[in-house]
Amino acid sequence: MVDGVPLARRRRERGRASPVADRDLARGPGNLGRALGLDRQHDGLDLCAPGSPVSLTAPSGTGRPEERAVRTGPRVGVSGEGGSAELFPWRFWLAGEVTVSAYRAAAPRRGEPRSTSGHRVGRQ
Structure with a gap:
């Protein structure tokens, strides 16, 4: 519910x-x-800090989701020096959850170099 x-x-x-x-x-x-x-x-609130005005909690009786149900991937539009967007899974969702916006890997633009992970790299 x-x-x-x-x-x-x-x-x-x-x-x-x-x-x-x-x-x-x-x-x-x-x-x-x-x-x-x-x-x-x-902005910047610690969602896990005691007394925070905004916190994350599971509804009573639901427990944590099964680990295999949690998916991760890159956050669309987030990149950084040193490949930080490729090193950290900035996006989390539950497999099969219809309220989560679908992840679609970006299609390379013509003539734009890509890293081995498929992310854009700076032009030389």
């Missing part, structure tokens, strides 16, 4: 002409932030 859908819907549909589908209410980092009512004042 998911709590807070009506509140998330009000936050996401504010200023929109059309409704947002349930599966899209928190799909993607920006939409998730809006659905949760997060803004720049929440």
Whole structure:
């Protein structure tokens, strides 16, 4: 069961002409932030610190997801010096979860060099 859908819907549909589908209410980092009512004042909060105004908890009785159900991959649009985007899995999701935006590997642009992992590299 998911709590807070009506509140998330009000936050996401504010200023929109059309409704947002349930599966899209928190799909993607920006939409998730809006659905949760997060803004720049929440930047840098430690979600695991005791007393944090924003925290991560599992619903009671659900426990942790099975490790094999957790998927990781690169965060689209994040890159950095020294290949940091390739070294750290910046994106996490549960296998088969329809509310998670689908990962699509970027297609190389014509004539743009790629690293062995498929990520763009700086032009020489």
